[in-house]
Amino acid sequence: VTSAPPAAKKPFEDNRPIGLFDSGIGGLTILRSLMSALPNESFIYLGDTARLPYGSKSPETIKRYVKQNMTLLGNLDVKGVVVACNSASTVLLDKDTEFPVPIYNVIEPGAESALQVSTTKRIGVIGTNATVHAHAYGHVLQKLDSNCTVFSRACPLLVPLVEEGWVDDPITNLIIYRYVSPLLANGIDTLILGCTHYPALRGGIGRVVGPTVSLVDSSEAITDRMLADMAGGHFGKSTQRSLIRVLTTDVSPVFTDVATRLMAPQLLPNIELVNL
């Protein structure tokens, strides 16, 4: 890793919940990962399902929505916010330092993991239109290691395929192949799954890219980062889990079905409707 870690301090206690937000329910893969790795932590997840997806929208509009999400979580007294959405992380890279608690985005931990596993430093990124057009991973990867070469591809059909439940499906594998084969032709040895829905397609993506290409899942990367920050005294640790809340701005049976699948094997808490 090329970024200098801050000096270690003594771990400290903070029993407030960790906030997460996403444009919808894809970020539940990150909630699931954090819930397993941090069994004493409490979480409040906000999914902006009334306005999803963010991935097809402009940076200005995404920024406006992100601000509203952060304000809502801030008012619920969280000790930190995880931006569990690549498209939203993209607009946060030019940091809003006025926010009173730490903000974790998915881009930087994902980029660092990719550099750790890549030997050729030819790295592929797949994501939504917003994430890919903003070159978010490219900028961070280049800053961390100017010798790396980044090849990216927007894959707007993958989110609807996951939401349709067509995972492990020959049609989905054909679509993955069409999206990913130009990246393979460029000789990548590492592929960043730059959207929180994509871990659901890990099996199919793995078969298409083959065993010589490593897959980087941002939900694992952000979990590792948070564990390290707690151990290093840069982020408070809770001693006992007191709550898991899932708030969304719209509720429908279709969302609940997809959310249940994304959270499995963990149970989806009751969804609470909020207005933004």
Add this chain to the structure above:
Amino acid sequence: VTSAPPAAKKPFEDNRPIGLFDSGIGGLTILRSLMSALPNESFIYLGDTARLPYGSKSPETIKRYVKQNMTLLGNLDVKGVVVACNSASTVLLDKDTEFPVPIYNVIEPGAESALQVSTTKRIGVIGTNATVHAHAYGHVLQKLDSNCTVFSRACPLLVPLVEEGWVDDPITNLIIYRYVSPLLANGIDTLILGCTHYPALRGGIGRVVGPTVSLVDSSEAITDRMLADMAGGHFGKSTQRSLIRVLTTDVSPVFTDVATRLMAPQLLPNIELVNL
């Protein structure tokens, strides 16, 4: 047709523009159709691109957005509003009669056309989750002809496929086949394209269903209805086109590309950004 048409009156002049709104840009297929059929009319199109799609969202959320769209168009002094979106038409069927000018939705004209062309009265409907789960076409078809049988299927991948530009594509045809084959197995002789994006896939859908199944395109149905209402003196006619405006709540290069393709061969006007 089974619905009794209102008594014909003398056609009258009204030079105000016709308003249209859609969750995004799919409704441009209806604008394009109306622009060709009504060369003297002016139009204001509103696409709620900052919050699209509506098709995956709950009726309550869609109703809230529809109300805001109608208010914006009402303030621009339109002489009528075309709900150029099946998902939004679904929530308007329980009519808001307080609106001061006529409202045209796509469901009723589409249902009437289907009954005109069907001989077996076994009618298929494809659309978004919102349109299909609301049984909007089913309710209207049954009201018009209680002898008809309706088979419907939500096809959430078709909109992203059109927006990706994968029309006339073997993968898209496979997906169409998977969605439509259960309807074919039910012996339909007519298929309603219950989403404004679907006319872009007319070629592929036509090849999958074969020549014995008639396709009903709501953009044609609504155009015919409006022409009939003008001729029958139920809706004002303009004597000269003065404007075509396209307003959207978000602007991005991806939207503009897709919008340009959907409007072709007509030219897309400059897009104006509005806030809702």
